[in-house]
Amino acid sequence: MSRTFLRRLRWTSLRLRLVVVFALVALTAAVSASGIAYWLNREAVLTRTQDSALKDFRQEMQNRAASLPLQPSQNELQTAAVQMAHSSNPGYSVLLVGERAKGKPVVGYSNLDGFTLSDVPKRLQDAVGKKQDVGDSNAYAYHLFWQRITLHGKPYLVGGTRIIGGGPTGYMLTSLAQEREDLNSLAWSLAIATALALIGSALLAQAAATTVLRPVQRLGDAARRLGEGKLDTRLRVSGTDELADLSRTFNRTAEALEEKVSHMSAREEASRRFVADMSHELRTPLTAITAVSEVLEEESENLDPMIAPAVQLVVSETRRLNTLVENLMEVTRFDAGTARLVLDHVDIADQITACIDARAWLDAVELDADRGIMVRLDPRRLDVILANLIGNALKHGGSPVRVAVRIEGDELVIEVQDHGPGIPEEVLPHVFDRFYKASASRPRSDGSGLGLSIAMENAHIHGGDITAANAAGGGAVFTLRLPRDPADPADDQEGDRA
Incomplete structure (x- = not known):
């Protein structure tokens, strides 16, 4: 991978952070919407199937089971259960439990799913078997109880009711496998939609990041070139947004900096030229002064004692001035880059x-x-x-x-x-x-x-x-x-x- 690509992927990259933020927002929105849609559809599908089956079972219990004698025979229960199952829409299995003398139960059934009384949850049996207080013992009033269960790894709805005033207890079992398949298909569809939304948001984020960061990258490159001394660096400005204003500000700053550096360079060059010219101009008279001062120094012993100290002062200051001029000339050579x-x-x-x-x-x-x-x-x-x-x-x-x-x-x-x-x-x-x-x-x-x-x-x-x-x-x-x-x-x- 190129260094530029790796730099763009590092965690401190603004591009990566924009893409991640866009993706997280899109993921949160998509997951929330998908979760709500799944939950609403799940409840709607299950409630529709459940209400249809329980309503039909209630009607069949009222029409067929309630007409049976108080102590029906095995054949009577079996016939009623088969009739109820065959007339059901959607189809379901039926168990009818009656009582003979001495409380011995009699069971009739129409078994479509291997449904037995042991498959009915104990809590549901207790709820159905609980004595109901209805006032009129001859009415066909009844309470219907239901529960969603799993048998042999498959989902089912089981319901039960008891005829009030005497009569058999009935249980129905209907499969929810088709509903589960429909809900699974819906879940997969929502998951695919979420993934597509995530990918789309990432692509949109990349496009937005490129649109936003390209001017920033150009600005960074221009700033680096400016820092390297390329003071004529300018940005091409287009648009009226904040980035365009930033580019204009950079151009004005670069222009002012170039002008100031140009003036400073000109003054520095003039100063260097002045020092160099002054050093050369001083060197000629200093040579003559030095020669005279050396002669005076040699004759200092023959001079008037009042004049000798002045001569020594002239000699020392002339040497100091010579040293200063030589140092200035050396400095100008360093500044001009001619020292070798x-x-x-x-x-x-x-x-x-x-x-x-x-x-x-x-x-x-x-x-x-x-x-x-x-x-x-x-x-x-x-x-x-x-x-x-x-x-x-x-x-x-x-x-x-x-x-x-x-x-x-x-x-x-x-x-x-x-x-x-x-x-x-x-x-x-x-x-x-x-x-x-x-x-x-x-x-x-x-x-x-x-x-x-x-x-x-x-x-x-x-x-x-x-x-x-x-x-x-x-x-x-x-x-x-x-x-x-x-x-x-x-x-x-x-x-x-x-």
């Missing part, structure tokens, strides 16, 4: 030592790294990362700074830990943000606020990451994770072109 890796296999211990030595930090850094750990990376960018992390630790945590190197699976892990006061919890999420300085919690820095963000960008271009945390024993810990053999972006581009 130049990968090489290096001994990580030698690389870290060279970084520390170049900045005269050998006495301030404790290096815990085994030689011979070879990693493929961009040495210049790793130097930038380490310089920013170690320099940041020395500024804010003091010396010594501990640098530990280890290998975890396919990753190179470098931890830089200082012994300062640590990083406040509210500052931790922002330490890699551009131009962010936690000056309220750490000594005031003369940095640009770009060092850690540049370090993070260089880690990302390697396919790695940097995290900041506070050590259990105090101080801040920056953890750099880099793949030991990152993919070369140049190779990926060549592969794409191929």
